[in-house]
Amino acid sequence: FDAVCPLFPRESASREVKELSGRWDFRADKSPDRKQGFERAWYKSRLAETGPVIDMPVPASYNDITQDPTLRDFIGWVWYEREVVVPSRWVADEGTRVVLRVGSAHYYSVVWVNGVKVTEHKGGHLPFEAEIGSLIRKDPTTPCRITIAVNNTLTLDTLPPGIIQHMDDPTKYPAGFFVQNIYFDFFNYAGIHRPVLLYTTPKAYVDDITVVTDFLDDTGLVKYVVSVQGAVTAAVKVTLLDKDGHSVASSNKASGLLKVVDVKLWWPYLMHENHGYLYSLEVRLMAADDGSTDEDVYTLPVGIRTVRVTSTQFLINNKPFYFHGVNKHEDSDIRGKGLDWPLIIKDFNLLKWLGANSFRTSHYPYAEEILQMCDRHGIVVIDECPGVGIKDIRSFGNASLAHHLVVMDELVRRDKNHPSVVMWSVANEPAAEMPPAELYFKTLIKHTKDLDPTRPVTYITDSNYARDKGAPYVDVICVNSYFSWYHDPGHMEVISIQLNSQFENWYGKYQKPIIQSEYGADAVPGLHSDPPVMFSEEYQKMVLQNYHDVFDQKRKQYVVGELIWNFADFMTAQGITRVVGNKKGIFSRQRQPKAAAFTLRERYWRLANETA
């Protein structure tokens, strides 16, 4: 299968994009073993010819779209299909590459065009694509039929891992009954979550660009490498433009170093008036002299900044950076994990209202569109892979590790050029005290550093500092703790003691900077109690305040950040500790503030003013 082009599909003078968002035909394969679609080759003709179909929006999770409880909790293959009219000039011109790209589909996908399999992909949060020009040219008069089968089953070797449990006792369960067990705390939404599109490039095209930035006094340094496909000789011209479109540096080489005088650095939100300053790197692949290939143009946003970690600090542009931000989810009513622009922009407005300067992409890579917003607004990102819930010892096996390494390849390849991404997180709360965790994390972190030597690497731990086997390999210690919630529920008086010991123990053992990567408490919106009791808005607010007192002592030493769990309430599997989902949001799922949001807002703006 084709490798994925790492470049986000953008329109240019040489490239066109056709979005396939909207209504698709859909059917869940409810046969007992879920294999009927493959056995009867549903991809060979129109889906509506092999059985009933329903309307399904793309992008969106399918779970909350209908009134059918068996679709909400469905496990197995679902089938999507739509026909698209391909512009005749794309078909007519043999020199045009036509690429079908899926932003993400959860979890395993197989794609056919006019009944011919063109690609498959494992993993729910990263893009995949296939060149389909020759297929659509075979029969230019019929519309192009795209079929995508998606399976949400999670096993011990998937990321995140899960396990299917068959219940065979006929006195308790109907025949063939099985459940999907998961080890993570969010609903396993499924379907085509990000846009599906067709885009074109010329036959010879810019396949990848890598930039690494630095600066010396007032001079910005942009090291770049352009990779080209389909050209015999590649004449490349690169031009770096400032925000006003003025050229500030250029070169005629496919790789090199651009120098920018009086550089405007990329700064985090609220740290500088130039927060989120972006240059544009225009890369031009010249047409061949003999006319055999056309010109290709691709423009990449570039933020010039550096990242470095010392034993007590996290430095951006050599200045100490303190993360005051949130953990998020891609989650909302009706659309589940489907990409939704109103939601994205609303969330950025709320982040800015809060005075948050950062978030972690808990617990999987977010849409590229979201990272582009972070670049523009100066929101700093800890980019997390879907390594959440690695709890079963079998998930530390060779097959799991091999897949985890591939996921890091795909993630770094996709996100390496975002100035907002300052650190990779390879996992969340793994069973890091188990013996195989040491080699697993040593290998995984080394692999990630080989892929990208410019960014620190971490994983998020809730293990005991004395027994955590991966901590020696991380650059920053990221700790989650829920004092007076999961431990000593109702006793806020323990927080200051336990949190102080937590920091002192970790720092004492490792002398690395520490981020409180999660803390918080559930609050059902509108539930009030004074004196505060658990699940009331007052209790949530007081828990945060007790944590903040300790952060204020320790941030003068080696604590470099605090990320609240969570930005907003989100859906989870059903269970006795979840009241229609996780309620640790400081905003409700509909993005209305709870009392804690105002507490945090006051604090974040104060912190921002101190460090500006």
Ligand code: GCB
């Ligand atoms: C955690 C997990 C997060 C959960 C949260 C909670 O430690 O990292 O995914 O949602 O706790 O609320 O239990």
